[in-house]
Amino acid sequence: MDRVLVAKRDYWKVTTQVATGLVLVVSGFFFLKWWLQPTVSLSQIRTAEVERGDLSTGLRATGTIQPAEEQALASTTSAAIQDVLLQPGESVQAGDLILRLSDRDLQLEVDRLSDQLSQKKNDRTQQELVFKGQMMELARNLEVEQLEAQVRKASLDRAEKLFELGLISVEAVDEKRLEYEKAKVQMHHLAESQKNQEATQASQLAKLDSEVAQAERTLAEANRQLSLTRVQADRSGVLTYVLNEPGRLVSKGEVLARVANMDAFRVEASISDYYAGQIQKGQPVKVEVNNLELEGQVERILPTVESGALGIWIALKEPNHEGLRPALRVQAHVLTDLKHQVLKVAKGPAFNGSGRQDVFVIHDGIAEKRPVILGGENHREVEVLEGLEAGDRVIISNTEKYRDKKKLRVRS
Numbered sequence: 090m091d092r093v094l095v096a097k098r099d100y101w102k103v104t105t106q107v108a109t110g111l112v113l114v115v116s117g118f119f120f121l122k123w124w125l126q127p128t129v130s131l132s133q134i135r136t137a138e139v140e141r142g143d144l145s146t147g148l149r150a151t152g153t154i155q156p157a158e159e160q161a162l163a164s165t166t167s168a169a170i171q172d173v174l175l176q177p178g179e180s181v182q183a184g185d186l187i188l189r190l191s192d193r194d195l196q197l198e199v200d201r202l203s204d205q206l207s208q209k210k211n212d213r214t215q216q217e218l219v220f221k222g223q224m225m226e227l228a229r230n231l232e233v234e235q236l237e238a239q240v241r242k243a244s245l246d247r248a249e250k251l252f253e254l255g256l257i258s259v260e261a262v263d264e265k266r267l268e269y270e271k272a273k274v275q276m277h278h279l280a281e282s283q284k285n286q287e288a289t290q291a292s293q294l295a296k297l298d299s300e301v302a303q304a305e306r307t308l309a310e311a312n313r314q315l316s317l318t319r320v321q322a323d324r325s326g327v328l329t330y331v332l333n334e335p336g337r338l339v340s341k342g343e344v345l346a347r348v349a350n351m352d353a354f355r356v357e358a359s360i361s362d363y364y365a366g367q368i369q370k371g372q373p374v375k376v377e378v379n380n381l382e383l384e385g386q387v388e389r390i391l392p393t394v395e396s397g398a399l400g401i402w403i404a405l406k407e408p409n410h411e412g413l414r415p416a417l418r419v420q421a422h423v424l425t426d427l428k429h430q431v432l433k434v435a436k437g438p439a440f441n442g443s444g445r446q447d448v449f450v451i452h453d454g455i456a457e458k459r460p461v462i463l464g465g466e467n468h469r470e471v472e473v474l475e476g477l478e479a480g481d482r483v484i485i486s487n488t489e490k491y492r493d494k495k496k497l498r499v500r501s
Contacts, residue, residue: 115121127491128498129456135486137435137452139281139477142212144433146465146472147375147424148367150401152358154378154417156349158409158420160324164190164339165317173333181322187331190318190339206304211404213297220290227283234276320345327351329415354413356385356403358421362394368426374403375468377420380400381412382468420469437485440471449497450477451486456484456497 091097112195168190175187245477248265251257265287332339339345360368370386391400403421405413439448440460443463446451460489491497 091345094482096146101348102468106237108153117360127494128500129484131501134415134484134499135435135437136482137485139432139434139473139479139481139483141430141432144428144431144465144470144472145424145467146426146428147365147467148360149468150358150360150421150423152403152419152421154354154413154415154419155357156329156351156415157355157404158324158350158352159329159349160326161344162187162320162323162346162348164320164341164343164345166190166314167340168192168318169338170332170335170345171318173331173335175328175331176333177328177335180326180330181328181348182325182451183322183341185322186319187322187328188311188320190320192315192318194444195311195315195318199299199308199315202304202311206301206308209297209301209304212299216286216297220294223286224283224290227279227286231276231283234279238269238272238276241272242263244271293367303489322348324348324350329417349415351415353408355388355405356419356421357400358403358419359398359400359409360423362397362399365394365399368423373424375422375424376403376405377411377468378410378417381410383407384484385412385421420468426465426468427474432477432479433470434473434477434483436466436469436471438483438487440482442466443471447492448477449488449491451482451484452501454501456499458495 119121170188171191172189173187174189175181175185181187245262245265245268248262252259252262278481326348328346329349330344332343332345356374368387368390370387370390374385374387376383383402386406388404389402391402393400401423440446440463442470443465445460445462447458448461450459459476462474464472464474466472
């Protein structure tokens, strides 16, 4: 009996030891498996909580900040660039000289026309002096004839008195009368000649004046062309472009510089032409500028497509925001739809657009991979169609290096 009891006691002892050993082995296996799981620190990842709310979806575009107002200064003639005095980025005031075009030929033409104008003015002055001399001579001759006529009239008057007294014959009186009439005719001819000469001289001087005026206009145009070789700012602003190629021959109409008003900006963006039918003027837009989010709307849709991209201009609600800088690259989101009370989560590198994909969901210190289906998105959030519930916390930072793992330990 005692031997049987001892045997049973030994059996249970061995069984207990074996069971304990198995439990320890299994526990150790699971502990080792847990211990060998990849570990991430919360400080090294970004997480977001799934929530329910409104979600605006849209199309993504990339662009740059550009001045809302920019004036292009184009060449008005064909000439070579002689000097470049200012560079892009420099501030200018209206009238500041930016660059000079070669003006040698134009300067020679201005000098020639200036000499020509001086000669015409001198010719006109000389001719006027000649005319004045001629008129003075005519005036002296007329004065002499007037005096002669007065003398003949007095002689006629004496002859008539002598005839009345019977001292001379009628033939003598008629002779005196004939001399007086001849003097009057001569005086009249001289007066008419004086008037005709005045009219002729006035006409000739008017012609000379017209030639001088034409020469002045030609010289003014040449001076204007010469001034156009001096490319000057027509307003205050900042230079955004200068054709800095001294010696290069530019053609008429070619842009030489651009002056921008830095008090207001817009966004010049591009988007795939695949979405051209969804873009309309006036559509609301969200623009990401560094850590800022600015509101705007589609202001202009460019008529041409380049390399599969459609160009759009975006007018900002705050075009003079202090965070705006020219040439700064930005992300723009053209809003196309608004959904109410949907599941959504903040966007991050962990997501690969819309559709079916895997994400890590954190619960009790373990991040477990779970298949989900994502829908529409905007620049901040993405819609959750399946696989997650409100309150779930997911990893939104890049998890590419854990794509072969099903679970991760998350360390606080």
